[in-house]
Amino acid sequence: MTEADFAFLRLLLQQRSGLSLSADKRYLAESRLGILCRRRNIADLTSLIDQLRYGRNRALESAVVDAMTTNETLFFRDKTPFDLFREVILPERIAANAATRTLRIWCAAVSSGQEAYSLAMLIDDAAERLHGWKIDILGTDISAEILEKARAGVYSQFEVQRGLPIQMLLKHFQQRGDTWQISERLRAMVEFRQHNLLDPNEHFGRFDVIFCRNVLIYFDVPTKVKVLDLLSPRLFANGAFVLGTPETVLGLTTKLAADADHRGLHRPASGIVPASDRFMRREAVAGRRG
Structure with a gap:
């Protein structure tokens, strides 16, 4: 993922969900979105970012937000x-x-x-x-x-x-x-x-x-x-x-x-x-x- 693509992704996540992705989390984005690409038969991360940038696909945007959201939880967490x-x-x-x-x-x-x-x-x-x-x-x-x-x-x-x-x-x-x-x-x-x-x-x-x-x-x-x-x-x-x-x-x-x-x-x-x-x-x- 290029610097420009990562910058676009960070802005998209901020605008759509409020998620503030720090600059050192590129590896996390590449890992999670790589899985999303395979699930959706998208060729690679570049293609994914292009679809987000030019496609105005709300369903895909939601899927990206889902992939990047941390869903760590457990019963009676922190007691x-x-x-x-x-x-x-x-x-x-x-x-x-x-x-x-x-x-x-x-x-x-x-x-x-x-x-x-x-x-x-x-x-x-x-x-x-x-x-x-x-x-x-x-x-x-x-x-x-x-x-x-x-x-x-x-x-x-x-x-x-x-x-x-x-x-x-x-x-x-x-x-x-x-x-x-x-x-x-x-x-x-x-x-x-x-x-x-x-x-x-x-x-x-x-x-x-x-x-x-x-x-x-x-x-x-x-x-x-x-x-x-x-x-x-x-x-x-x-x-x-x-x-x-x-x-x-x-x-x-x-x-x-x-x-x-x-x-x-x-x-x-x-x-x-x-x-x-x-x-x-x-x-x-x-x-x-x-």
Whole structure:
């Protein structure tokens, strides 16, 4: 791949998906797109870039974006965000939404679905407290191909061994030959839809919880700002926004602020209670109890 072809590819990926491909990733592009060429019977990388440059083929552009997108994920990835959901976020939402008995969760950049299904399992564990509730989990991704895998809910032995406790495997999955399929009941809890995080999202409505983990790291600063500006209005005023461990909103948006008590958890800035006020409230509650 020539310098000019690689420069064109980097610009295309930036414009279509927000993916910021650094200059030292040419080998990665050549490897992944070489596979795409063979799958589509395209002679070589030069021919592929020519088709992208002159053909205006949206389907091919999407295939290139799919090929270059990192879909690394696993069940209960990093563990801490899921402990946070079970121990902090879910109890908060149960208390806050007692009147409406609804819970809406958005897993952005959901890849092959493990994050959304992990949350569904935790919600299933709280079934007694959520009896009669309407639960909506939306999983979105830019890749149509990876979403087909997510909808099927079929995973290899290797995939279910990565992060999934054995008791949850036996409870929620059925073995089918060399693969495991998640239960129909949990699959029915999650809706998967194709969506580019750079596109408008008002039609999704608003959510109690948004997980957007380990995706901002692939974007440059202006793209991070745009994505956060698009996502933050989709959160209810007292909602929860969860980023990946290496990610932050600091210097990127004033619409979200880190929760001082829980690492990785962010709140709409308008709903943040100053630390001094939180202390005063705790003291007042303690005084009433005394």
